[in-house]
Amino acid sequence: MASSSLHPPLLEWYAVSARSLPWRQANPDPWGVLVSEIMLQQTPVNRVLPAWETWMTRWPSPHDLAAEPTGEAVRMWGRLGYPRRALRLHAAAVACVEKFGGRVPTTYEDLRSLPGVGDYTAAAVLAFAYGRRSVVLDTNVRRALARLLDGKALAGPSVTKAERRRAEEVLPDDEATAALWSVALMELGALVCTATSPSCTACPVATMCTWLASGRPAHDGPIRAAQPFAGTDRQVRGLIMAVVRDAENPVAKASLDAVWPDPMQRERALDSLVVDGLVDPLPDGTYGLPTS
DNA sequence: GAAACGTGGCT
DNA sequence: TAGCCAAGTTT
Numbered sequence: 261m262a263s264s265s266l267h268p269p270l271l272e273w274y275a276v277s278a279r280s281l282p283w284r285q286a287n288p289d290p291w292g293v294l295v296s297e298i299m300l301q302q303t304p305v306n307r308v309l310p311a312w313e314t315w316m317t318r319w320p321s322p323h324d325l326a327a328e329p330t331g332e333a334v335r336m337w338g339r340l341g342y343p344r345r346a347l348r349l350h351a352a353a354v355a356c357v358e359k360f361g362g363r364v365p366t367t368y369e370d371l372r373s374l375p376g377v378g379d380y381t382a383a384a385v386l387a388f389a390y391g392r393r394s395v396v397l398d399t400n401v402r403r404a405l406a407r408l409l410d411g412k413a414l415a416g417p418s419v420t421k422a423e424r425r426r427a428e429e430v431l432p433d434d435e436a437t438a439a440l441w442s443v444a445l446m447e448l449g450a451l452v453c454t455a456t457s458p459s460c461t462a463c464p465v466a467t468m469c470t471w472l473a474s475g476r477p478a479h480d481g482p483i484r485a486a487q488p489f490a491g492t493d494r495q496v497r498g499l500i501m502a503v504v505r506d507a508e509n510p511v512a513k514a515s516l517d518a519v520w521p522d523p524m525q526r527e528r529a530l531d532s533l534v535v536d537g538l539v540d541p542l543p544d545g546t547y548g549l550p551t552s
Numbered sequence: 553g554a555a556a557c558g559t560g561g562c563t
Numbered sequence: 564t565a566g567c568c569a570a571g572t573t574t
Contacts, residue, residue, distance in 0.1 A: 296570085297570065297571095298571095299570090300570040300571090301570070301571045301572070302557090302558085302559095302568095302570085302571060302572095303558085303559080303560095303569065304560085304568085304569045304570090305569085305570080306561090306569095307559080307560075307561090307569090339558080339559060339560085340558080340559075341557085341558030341559040341560085342557055342558050342559085342571090342572090343557095343558075344557070344572090344573090345557095345572085348572085348573095375572095375573095376571090376572065376573090377572085378571060378573080379571090379572090380571060380572090381570085384570070396570090398570045398571080399568095399569080399570075399571085400569095400570065401570090417553095418553080449570090450569090450570075454568095455567085455568065455569085456562090456563080456567075456568075457563090484567095486566065486567075487556095487557095487567090487568095489558080489559085492556090492557095493556085493557090494556075494557055494558060494559095497557080497558080498559070501558085
């Protein structure tokens, strides 16, 4: 198959060009890999790096995190965004302890049973922590394959069956090579085949790229709807969380009221945070991080 | 399948 | 500068 000629140049490129990331070790720690993957969901590597170091120093195993209140996980999450991920990671640690002997599970099904672990993260842990052959389909891989094989500027909004099948087809048969291919393809998407300004002159597989060969045509499909933020409940939730998280002790309601002018929206945001378990309303009327 | 869910850097 | 974008998951 023609695509097999992609393998040598990409693997060679990865060997010399890959970033040295702390969760990528010769003998990777599965817990460290899981933590990194959850943190990296929609959050750039540069912001994850220091948070991951701090987190792993404090909680070097699932057992260590599981022994702490969820609020500590939320506090340590800092400004990574989407703080429900901190709760899910904590719950995943508890599940590792209670169901999997304190270890990160080693099968796709068991990984998927962990809170916060979807198809991508399960596949990534299998490949990067355990060296298994798995179809790792993140936004980087999807964009790179769309360009290389389909000649499309961008992948569609959701993973199609054809897309998954094609990713499976180009995945090397050998287990260890497949795992390496997956991380290499992801790295290519992150460093070279980027969304806005790809560096085709630096691309190890440029000569085999359908998109480049056809003159890098612009995206022709429907334009992805912009994700609003300013003025949304998400913004208000973020403002409230910042106050609660950065205070040493539970805060008065007035401190939370100060973050947003509209009382209706403010209450709605606070209520949703309480429902999510990110904020704990205390009997004395103050609000803190959950202590259990 | 669409919508909700944070944050900050870059162009 | 306003908008785009970043290793997705859940409901």
